[in-house]
Amino acid sequence: MFIHETTVRVLYADTDKAGVVYYGNYLRFFERGRTEYFRALGRSYADFEKMGILLTVVEVHARYHAPARYDERVVIRTWISRVTRTRIEFGYELLNDEGRKLCEGTTLLGCIGAETMRPAALPEEMMAMVKDKVVAAEKTR
Amino acid sequence: MFIHETTVRVLYADTDKAGVVYYGNYLRFFERGRTEYFRALGRSYADFEKMGILLTVVEVHARYHAPARYDERVVIRTWISRVTRTRIEFGYELLNDEGRKLCEGTTLLGCIGAETMRPAALPEEMMAMVKDKVVAAEKTR
Amino acid sequence: MFIHETTVRVLYADTDKAGVVYYGNYLRFFERGRTEYFRALGRSYADFEKMGILLTVVEVHARYHAPARYDERVVIRTWISRVTRTRIEFGYELLNDEGRKLCEGTTLLGCIGAETMRPAALPEEMMAMVKDKVVAAEKTR
Amino acid sequence: MFIHETTVRVLYADTDKAGVVYYGNYLRFFERGRTEYFRALGRSYADFEKMGILLTVVEVHARYHAPARYDERVVIRTWISRVTRTRIEFGYELLNDEGRKLCEGTTLLGCIGAETMRPAALPEEMMAMVKDKVVAAEKTR
Numbered sequence: 001m002f003i004h005e006t007t008v009r010v011l012y013a014d015t016d017k018a019g020v021v022y023y024g025n026y027l028r029f030f031e032r033g034r035t036e037y038f039r040a041l042g043r044s045y046a047d048f049e050k051m052g053i054l055l056t057v058v059e060v061h062a063r064y065h066a067p068a069r070y071d072e073r074v075v076i077r078t079w080i081s082r083v084t085r086t087r088i089e090f091g092y093e094l095l096n097d098e099g100r101k102l103c104e105g106t107t108l109l110g111c112i113g114a115e116t117m118r119p120a121a122l123p124e125e126m127m128a129m130v131k132d133k134v135v136a137a138e139k140t141r
Numbered sequence: 142m143f144i145h146e147t148t149v150r151v152l153y154a155d156t157d158k159a160g161v162v163y164y165g166n167y168l169r170f171f172e173r174g175r176t177e178y179f180r181a182l183g184r185s186y187a188d189f190e191k192m193g194i195l196l197t198v199v200e201v202h203a204r205y206h207a208p209a210r211y212d213e214r215v216v217i218r219t220w221i222s223r224v225t226r227t228r229i230e231f232g233y234e235l236l237n238d239e240g241r242k243l244c245e246g247t248t249l250l251g252c253i254g255a256e257t258m259r260p261a262a263l264p265e266e267m268m269a270m271v272k273d274k275v276v277a278a279e280k281t282r
Numbered sequence: 283m284f285i286h287e288t289t290v291r292v293l294y295a296d297t298d299k300a301g302v303v304y305y306g307n308y309l310r311f312f313e314r315g316r317t318e319y320f321r322a323l324g325r326s327y328a329d330f331e332k333m334g335i336l337l338t339v340v341e342v343h344a345r346y347h348a349p350a351r352y353d354e355r356v357v358i359r360t361w362i363s364r365v366t367r368t369r370i371e372f373g374y375e376l377l378n379d380e381g382r383k384l385c386e387g388t389t390l391l392g393c394i395g396a397e398t399m400r401p402a403a404l405p406e407e408m409m410a411m412v413k414d415k416v417v418a419a420e421k422t423r
Numbered sequence: 424m425f426i427h428e429t430t431v432r433v434l435y436a437d438t439d440k441a442g443v444v445y446y447g448n449y450l451r452f453f454e455r456g457r458t459e460y461f462r463a464l465g466r467s468y469a470d471f472e473k474m475g476i477l478l479t480v481v482e483v484h485a486r487y488h489a490p491a492r493y494d495e496r497v498v499i500r501t502w503i504s505r506v507t508r509t510r511i512e513f514g515y516e517l518l519n520d521e522g523r524k525l526c527e528g529t530t531l532l533g534c535i536g537a538e539t540m541r542p543a544a545l546p547e548e549m550m551a552m553v554k555d556k557v558v559a560a561e562k563t564r
Contacts, residue, residue, distance in 0.1 A: 031435055059203065062201045158438040158442045187352060340486070346481055
């Protein structure tokens with residue numbers, strides 16, 4: 001079990017005319033979360049790509065609880081919620097500085113071979129690294 | 142029952158280094174779909190905002206089937222899948238020129254008062270306009 | 283001499299918390315302008331890429347005169363302001379529906395070989411297509 | 424004289440199908456640079472907005488020297504290159520980890536009153552804070 005935390009600061013670029021982060025830009029925050037998750041375990045996602053695979057997003061789900069505002073620091077909590085031989089699902093929770101939940105979501109990623117562009121097994125090294133890190137949904141707090 | 146169709150052309154700006162549309166940018170396409178849906182019914186979403194309400198995204202779900210590529214024309218099919226007194230759910234299906242399904246998704250929007258920033262009933266005019274347009278999930282093809 | 287016009291509608295995704303288009307997103311509008319410019323001449327930029335070249339942006343300049351607002355239709359006027367053996371400069375002018383100038387700018391693009399990633403001559407076909415279309419700065423109105 | 428440095432890590436979201444950062448997304452990096460510049464001096468830009476002003480971008484210039492790549496750490500060097508009663512110009516230089524210059528640019532910002540939406544003097548506190556920090560063009564290295 002492992003939950004990673006990183007922080008981003010909301011830019012004008014992230015906001016829309018409602019004065020808060022545009023709903024699509026949370027997916028950018030999710031990406032930052034999962035990228036830094038891998039790095040925290042000692043291997044960057046870019047390293048895995050050099051092994052000849054890509055992780056492509058197969059499915060996304062997000063629930064928006066409260067708006068993230070300009071210049072606010074947002075904590076991105078990231079964990080792995082599920083792993084199979086070819087797929088890996090990340091869970092996310094975004095909180096503001098007062099610990100208020102702003103957004104939660106999941107992204108399901110499928111491993112594909114960079115040459116074949118067809119489903120492939122997760123690299124062994126990735127599997128070894130993450131298999132004991134999976135967090136059950138009810139344990140994310 | 143009403144399904145709206147509009148078309149976008151994929152820009153470099155939409156793509157990422159995998160050579161295809163970045164997963165977060167499909168939410169931009171969804172926004173275009175629902176904006177043009179309202180316009181096709183004779184009222185722009187901007188008109189509704191002038192009535193003192195906002196529709197904020199409460200929940201998003203997307204499934205990615207095949208990548209949308211640079212310079213490809215993407216058809217965005219948009220319909221309303223559910224309406225309650227304070228919420229409206231849009232369904233989307235994105236197809237390429239050959240009719241291949243690229244992505245499907247839903248966005249649940251909640252109506253809030255622009256001044257109170259609290260849940261509010263959908264404007265009567267919006268409700269009158271959409272209530273007989275709802276498309277059951279199994280009827281989207 | 284040739285000036286191309288195309289139109290975009292401003293989305294929430296384009297705006298920021300000031301209620302107007304984010305300054306960086308005008309570069310997306312510039313991209314749309316130059317892409318549709320080529321298509322209007324009968325060849326897509328994607329076609330030229332298939333010939334083994336890339337046009338990379340070397341320099342950008344933009345002046346912002348008045349904000350583009352949500353749901354506004356923006357006319358993008360695009361022309362070629364300069365061509366050399368390896369470079370091509372586009373000029374842009376963005377207007378709203380009342381003809382008010384919102385933004386003007388230029389992008390200088392350098393041709394590079396997709397394999398060598400080094401400067402290369404513009405494809406002959408591109409050169410033949412654009413050489414008599416160049417518009418002197420004082421002739422853009 | 425003061426030159427501020429901050430670092431960003433390139434995400435998939437920042438890149439385009441050429442495998443490098445999309446030219447428009449450098450303007451996002453510029454925004455991060457100037458926002459953190461103010462914070463480093465002890466006042467956030469958000470603080471100044473609370474005083475009733477906005478800084479809107481009047482002009483942008485950028486020169487692209489070498490592409491920023493996925494997962495690369497980019498150093499953003501930011502300084503003030505010019506100040507008048509109502510305007511402030513920032514200079515930027517982006518470097519990769521090896522110190523190679525990726526991009527340089529300037530943004531000219533005009534101060535406007537948030538209520539009047541007309542040109543206004545920079546807040547006295549901002550002026551006091553920045554007036555001795557201006558860096559002449561030839562002194563940025």
